Amino acid sequence: MGKGGWTVAKKTAKKTPGRIDTPEPAFLENTPEALAASMRGHLRYTLGKSPDQVVTRDLYMALAFSVRDRLLDRQLETMERYRKAGAKRLYYLSMEFLMGRLLGNNLHGLRIWDQAREAVESLGGGLEETLEYERDAGLGNGGLGRLAACFLDSMAALDLPGFGYGIHYDYGLFKQEINNGFQREKPDTWVEEAAPLQMERMDLAHIVPLYGRIEHAQDFWGQYNPMWMDWQVVIGVPYDIPVPGYGGNTVNYLRLYKARPSQDFDIRIFNQGDYFAAVEGKIESEKISKILYPSDTFQSGRELRLIQEYFLVSCALKDIIRQFSAAHENFTLLPDKAAIQLNDTHPSLSVAELMRILVDEQWLTWETAWDITTRTIAYTNHTLLPEALEKWSVSLLEKVLPRHLQIIHEINQRFLNHLGELWPGDEDRARRMSLIEEGEDKKVRMAHLAMVGSHSVNGVSALHTELVKHTLVPDFYELSPGKFNNKTNGITPRRWLLAANPDLNDLLEEAIGPGFITDLNLLRKIEPLADDPAFCEKFLAVKKKNKEGLARVLFDSALVRVDPDSLFDIQAKRIHEYKRQLLNVLAIVDEYLALVDEGMEPPVSKTYVFAGKAAPGYRTAKNIIKLIHCVADVVNRDRKARDLIRVCFAPDYRVTLAEAMIPAADLSEQISTAGFEASGTGNMKFALNGAVTIGTLDGANIEIKDEVGEENIYIFGLLEKDIARITAEGTYRPFEIYRGHAGVRRVLNAIRDNRFCPDDPGLFAWVDRYLLSPQDRYMHLADFPDYTETRARAGQDYENRTGWAKKAILNTARMGYFSSDRTVREYSEEIWGLKPVPKP
């Protein structure tokens, strides 16, 4: 046998006597009766409940198990279909999957919503009440994780063999509580009730080596043989969450790995007799998949985060190789059978890990392995913030992953040699592009590793991609312009229209027939109805109903009563300086002061709603939350203002809350400093649900404007090129704006004078300092005048009921481009080389 072809003495698999046919019992049918029978079975035999003991939780669990049965049935059929077709597969590696609630979405996916309602009612429950029991799978911080979830939905809907790979965190993003206006973080324990939504696959567990050292040895042939010795090992156990495509013909999966101590743990307890030491070791191992790190915190240097990233990469790559090896021996075929997409730099150790597998374990030459790796892996960039580009210290990598560091050094050496051939003597360029950042504490630049090791580098909106090419990494663009491409983000209409806004979905179906939910461009057919007063009234009636629903949510969660007839102006997203919630607050203060101090009433009554979490260590973001609450307290209590302006902060923003907020919005705040938001997807969700955007020309707002037309969006503010120029020239002078603009002066003076913190003077002294500093890179005050004028215009337009309805309808009608089906189709055709494998 040749190198690497070691024949293994495999364990003899125990064969099941006889043949197990696919069961087709009546209880797997999709009738209400079959679902009810299935639920009764699970109530008795899975949950051990007699009919008189059943409570809502039991109904939820029984329904979820019953739906899982159906999903697994279809998933098995789908996998067999892919296998028979010899289909190429896409593996989407992401540290975050913000799935939200799954059960309701699965009912829509399988198209058994009404049957489920009947089944639950026949058992004495209500469907909505039962679904409310589910906790969000909040395994993500925001846009990046939700994008991954939307992509999974679209891949299944398009019958594409695409699978998500991530970490099965015990604790998702923290639960946000508000105490006296301050954010408090509480653990989110979604996993406690997750059993019926997923399937543990212990049979597919992998070992993950960590730490150790390199022993520099020689092999049989006298060649250098770096041996990775003295590693420790943890086990990655996959949990599969079925992902149904709309209609349920294709069911893919999201595979999330949970860390467990190595399999000899129990043996060691008894052998060593040192129970406590063994248990401590067990806890250490399990820490790896314990928590999702919030973004915006200082992560570099955190060993556990690095280990998490490698844990995902190692488990995913082993699984990919296992699947490939089941059908193929020749690894040069890997790029024809597998595509790996890196969702941001977090999984970019994949480049080194795939090289290690191919060179060390499969005995391929470096050149062959590199060719395979770079043709298999592709990378999506998600941020332009330099501080958010990951770097890991060389010393930490050497400690945790010594063999990978060697491989990274080798990749870098060959890469620098290549640069030297192209640009002889250009040491500056080599230093800028090197995978290693030199300095006292040398660092590995993970984005460089991802770019060098990928055949495709994409941005997530047209503007963002241009900035990646020309501002963020121009050297890399110059080196390989063909690698760079744009894939504007998208959202799944199944979650963000059908599930979140069923009344609007019904109205649209009534107007133009079904079909748009899988071909969102069909929504263009409602354009003519924007001039039909009867349709406008129906559209507004749906909006009103959604606003009434949100009003109840706001009262229940924040104890703020709001008027559903007022204009709902919503900003819901992570709290971050660049997203400029602060600018929104300033404008609210401006309107409030104009009203109470000068008697200038706004043309319409307004409700401002904020929602979003601040990373626990992000002090400015947390201060902004406090400011919002204090402004809300003053405004909402002021008799002169309270009927015309209400301000509310909805706590614990998550997918489920977004599903209540987005359909209720009239105006969608997308006001980031131009050049900072990669794409945004909230902007698309709001617009699809008939909210009109007020925003800067940033991220995907630009493309939204192109689609909906300038007359149906409120654009304001400096352009990206203006911001870049002012920053480069150092000519941002906020104090001059303060001196020259009465509104700015009035607002800042009021805040400085403790008008919003009378009992705690000085609490908001930071606002003044922050906004008047030339170092405010988000240039709040520069955009303030234009922003307030544009808001005023939007308020006036809202007075014209049918005019506003027309804008809202045209926003909905023209969102076809922003379906994640379109995005995934582009990835599939232009990067992954995937073909749909539909059910015959």
Added chain:
Amino acid sequence: MRIEAEKTGDILIVTPMEKSIDASISADFKARMLEEIENGARRIVLDLSHVDFLDSSALGAMVSALKALGGVGSLAICGIREPVVNVFKLTRLDRVFRLYEGRSSACSVLSGNPGEEPEY
């Protein structure tokens, strides 16, 4: 640790009878291997057919044995199962140890039969 050892001609066949060789017993394993070498074993076949799992300390013990043999002896490994092969590949020890499927192949090559190449 349970280890069986038997001689076939001048070849010593060492068979660990444990399912797992990890840090809790690898010191015993190493000591036993070194003891056999000290007692004159020069051609050793290590039969891992009972072993499902090896950790890095077990691999370290094998490397120590190989080093102890120096240039004057040889060590071959046989009966290796898939999870164990994987850790040899991970560490690139499959380029240092002679790995064979069955005992007979391993014994044959240690007996100096030139027709038997390592089966990796």
